[in-house]
Amino acid sequence: MDPFLVSVLTHAGVLGFIALSAYVVLQAGVFSLGQQAFFAIGAYAAGIATALWGWTLAPGLALGALGGAAAAFLVGLPTLRLKGLHFAVATFAFAEATRLVFEMARYRVLIDGMPVGPDGSDGFRGIRYIFENDIGPVQFLALIWGLLGIILVGLLRFERSPVGIALRMTGLDAGLAAQQGVGVAACRLGAVTLGGALAGLGGGLYAHMATYVEPAMFGPMMGIHALAYGLIGGLGTPFGPLFGVLFDVGLLESTRLFHGYRMIVFGGLVALLLIVRPRGVLDEAAVRWLGHQWRKAGAMFR
Amino acid sequence: MDFLLNTADGLLAGAAYALLAVGFALVFGIFGRLNLAFGATIMAGVYAGAFAHAHFGAGPVGAGLAVLAVSVLVGLYVERLCFAPFAAGAGVTAMVSSFAVWMQIEEAAMLALPDHTQPFPALWGDASMVIGGEAVRLDRLMPGIAAAVVVAGLWALLYRARFGLVLRAVAEEPAAARIIGAPVERLSSAIFALASAVGGLAGFLIAAADQQATPMLGMWAMTKGLTATMLGGLGSLPGAVAGGLVLGVLEAHLQWHLGPQARDLIVYLVLFAAIALRPQGLFGWGRPANDDGGARPGRG
Amino acid sequence: MIAMRSTAALAVLSLGLALLSAQAAERMVAAIACIPAGARLAYDCTVELVRGPGGPPIVEAEVELGADMPSMPMAHAVRPVRAVPAGSPGVYRARLVLEMHGEWAVKVTLARPFRDQDIVMLRFETDAVTSR
Numbered sequence: 001m002d003p004f005l006v007s008v009l010t011h012a013g014v015l016g017f018i019a020l021s022a023y024v025v026l027q028a029g030v031f032s033l034g035q036q037a038f039f040a041i042g043a044y045a046a047g048i049a050t051a052l053w054g055w056t057l058a059p060g061l062a063l064g065a066l067g068g069a070a071a072a073f074l075v076g077l078p079t080l081r082l083k084g085l086h087f088a089v090a091t092f093a094f095a096e097a098t099r100l101v102f103e104m105a106r107y108r109v110l111i112d113g114m115p116v117g118p119d120g121s122d123g124f125r126g127i128r129y130i131f132e133n134d135i136g137p138v139q140f141l142a143l144i145w146g147l148l149g150i151i152l153v154g155l156l157r158f159e160r161s162p163v164g165i166a167l168r169m170t171g172l173d174a175g176l177a178a179q180q181g182v183g184v185a186a187c188r189l190g191a192v193t194l195g196g197a198l199a200g201l202g203g204g205l206y207a208h209m210a211t212y213v214e215p216a217m218f219g220p221m222m223g224i225h226a227l228a229y230g231l232i233g234g235l236g237t238p239f240g241p242l243f244g245v246l247f248d249v250g251l252l253e254s255t256r257l258f259h260g261y262r263m264i265v266f267g268g269l270v271a272l273l274l275i276v277r278p279r280g281v282l283d284e285a286a287v288r289w290l291g292h293q294w295r296k297a298g299a300m301f302r
Numbered sequence: 303m304d305f306l307l308n309t310a311d312g313l314l315a316g317a318a319y320a321l322l323a324v325g326f327a328l329v330f331g332i333f334g335r336l337n338l339a340f341g342a343t344i345m346a347g348v349y350a351g352a353f354a355h356a357h358f359g360a361g362p363v364g365a366g367l368a369v370l371a372v373s374v375l376v377g378l379y380v381e382r383l384c385f386a387p388f389a390a391g392a393g394v395t396a397m398v399s400s401f402a403v404w405m406q407i408e409e410a411a412m413l414a415l416p417d418h419t420q421p422f423p424a425l426w427g428d429a430s431m432v433i434g435g436e437a438v439r440l441d442r443l444m445p446g447i448a449a450a451v452v453v454a455g456l457w458a459l460l461y462r463a464r465f466g467l468v469l470r471a472v473a474e475e476p477a478a479a480r481i482i483g484a485p486v487e488r489l490s491s492a493i494f495a496l497a498s499a500v501g502g503l504a505g506f507l508i509a510a511a512d513q514q515a516t517p518m519l520g521m522w523a524m525t526k527g528l529t530a531t532m533l534g535g536l537g538s539l540p541g542a543v544a545g546g547l548v549l550g551v552l553e554a555h556l557q558w559h560l561g562p563q564a565r566d567l568i569v570y571l572v573l574f575a576a577i578a579l580r581p582q583g584l585f586g587w588g589r590p591a592n593d594d595g596g597a598r599p600g601r602g
Numbered sequence: 603m604i605a606m607r608s609t610a611a612l613a614v615l616s617l618g619l620a621l622l623s624a625q626a627a628e629r630m631v632a633a634i635a636c637i638p639a640g641a642r643l644a645y646d647c648t649v650e651l652v653r654g655p656g657g658p659p660i661v662e663a664e665v666e667l668g669a670d671m672p673s674m675p676m677a678h679a680v681r682p683v684r685a686v687p688a689g690s691p692g693v694y695r696a697r698l699v700l701e702m703h704g705e706w707a708v709k710v711t712l713a714r715p716f717r718d719q720d721i722v723m724l725r726f727e728t729d730a731v732t733s734r
Binding site for chain 2: 078082084086093
């Protein structure tokens with residue numbers, strides 16, 4: 001398989017995690033501009049675990065996910081009553097504060113005679129677990145998309161479960177949900193925490209894919225992108241954000257022809273797409289239509 | 303004495319923030335939507351001024367006119383492409399669209415002027431006035447005065463003139479306004495043009511004071527404008543001004559005592575705490591927390 | 603459903619691999635210098651590869667140079683180019699064509715004699731390239 005294609009798909013897979021994390025929060029009826037903070041925490045935590053403390057990959061990634069979840073919980077608690085732009089800017093403020101902490105934090109350890117570890121603005125270099133353990137690019141790609149597959153199945157099941165339906169209800173009409181006895185605060189906190197865990201896991205994978213992270217990568221651009229993937233791909237299904245990532249990456253790669261004008265073309269295409277489909281490509285109507293076609297096709301084979 | 307000097311410094315810097323916040327507040331206060339391309343619009347205007355200076359030898363006046371004209375034009379482009387096509391309730395979709403256009407505008411500006419910093423003509427050079435025994439640079443003092451004039455003018459427009467009454471009616475009850483025949487689309491464009499002009503003015507004053515323009519201007523303007531708006535209370539014009547001034551003073555004191563990195567970190571922590579504890583703004587002038595103002599993904 | 607189950611199985615397999623304890627492996631350290639190459643946004647880069655800090659040069663290497671912007675990962679990623687030997691042992695050369703000026707993370711990826719990757723932060727301007 002073409003190595004560049006492998007690297008593009010690997011990157012897209014990692015982005016899928018932060019896209020899903022923003023999507024989960026959107027289910028609760030609010031939008032977050034700060035998922036990049038949990039992604040960053042996951043990246044640094046997992047990187048420190050494997051590169052500085054000699055952990056293996058799985059526990060390192062788990063630490064990343066846990067760090068993201070814990071931070072998200074701490075953010076979700078004081079912001080329970082906030083909605084709309086208030087919630088969004090609060091998450092943005094937290095994310096920027098987190099980024100600045102990473103700009104100032106230094107934690108270096110001597111490994112084989114070389115200092116390794118986060119070095120403030122100069123970043124965290126040398127997260128070489130996959131190279132040291134001979135994990136090839138295709139294997140890592142399979143790991144990422146395999147994990148995404150598991151998470152997708154989990155989310156699909158969850159959305160059909162009573163808890164998932166309750167969550168969507170609080171997102172669409174919190175007042176009505178509360179009247180039906182749904183614990184609105186718990187749903188919101190749960191969604192935010194789950195989003196943090198997903199972003200943290202994605203961050204850990206990203207750190208190992210890139211072998212290098214620095215605070216500048218985790219700015220508002222990443223957070224707004226996370227939101228955009230879901231908006232573009234569609235909010236009717238967890239496949240939507242993933243589709244959004246692939247669409248975005250695909251569009252970005254195909255506009256390489258427009259060397260130097262890429263963002264102009266790309267930005268324009270996205271704006272036009274949103275006019276035609278304000279709730280993304282795979283919105284609720286499209287998902288219902290697809291489901292209908294699937295059942296029709298299934299009926300034909302009976 | 304240091305305290306007074308820092309406060310005065312902060313108020314002057316805050317005046318520029320206040321102008322940025324007013325631009326935000328105009329769009330958000332009236333449409334309930336966040337325009338992520340606002341910073342880029344200002345950057346485009348400022349870059350147009352720098353372009354005029356670099357390629358046509360324009361001085362401060364010529365550059366200023368270029369800044370205003372281009373800011374307004376880009377603002378109208380953003381309004382038509384990212385906001386007008388979406389029905390009420392599709393706030394997040396409009397916001398994401400404006401994000402896409404932000405990237406467009408930034409790339410276009412950087413294609414026109416690729417270097418990392420562009421010289422920008424100074425308005426008052428190093429001239430300063432003596433106030434109360436201290437020499438105050440004119441390029442720090444004038445934005446403060448300009449902000450005061452602009453805010454006073456806007457207040458008069460929105461609360462004293464008939465035009466402002468129609469604007470506010472369109473904002474609060476667009477359906478009713480349409481029924482009575484108010485030209486909602488034209489007014490929507492007018493508000494964006496006004497917000498862009500105010501933002502462009504802020505950008506011009508800042509670039510003239512720094513005597514340079516950099517690609518970071520867009521993100522910087524967004525961050526300061528948004529922070530100031532939220533501190534002062536979302537949706538309130540006086541709040542935007544107050545928020546800008548508070549931000550300026552806070553930054554000046556923090557920078558003096560703790561340096562620039564800690565300053566930014568603490569400002570963000572303060573912002574988070576302020577929104578969580580007093581969502582209606584430090585002075586209580588803004589919208590309450592449980593009003594999302596239509597800022598949700600569209601129901602397409 | 604089947605597709606999902608098999609990707610999940612693949613993931614579990616890879617996770618299993620991930621749980622194997624780390625083995626110490628060879629390490630590459632890269633040093634890069636770039637100069638503007640005449641054409642706009644094009645730069646000629648010379649990279650020197652050694653085994654470990656202060657170690658012997660890595661000869662007959664299969665090495666690629668890529669670049670990415672840290673502030674916007676992947677948005678402007680430069681497709682990796684193969685670096686060719688430049689005369690001295692351990693020294694290779696490649697031409698990078700970027701999308702804009704500014705700070706870039708130059709990625710040196712080694713495939714032979716062993717797999718490794720190093721990142722060097724550089725600032726690319728019209729007239730010069732400096733380390734950050």
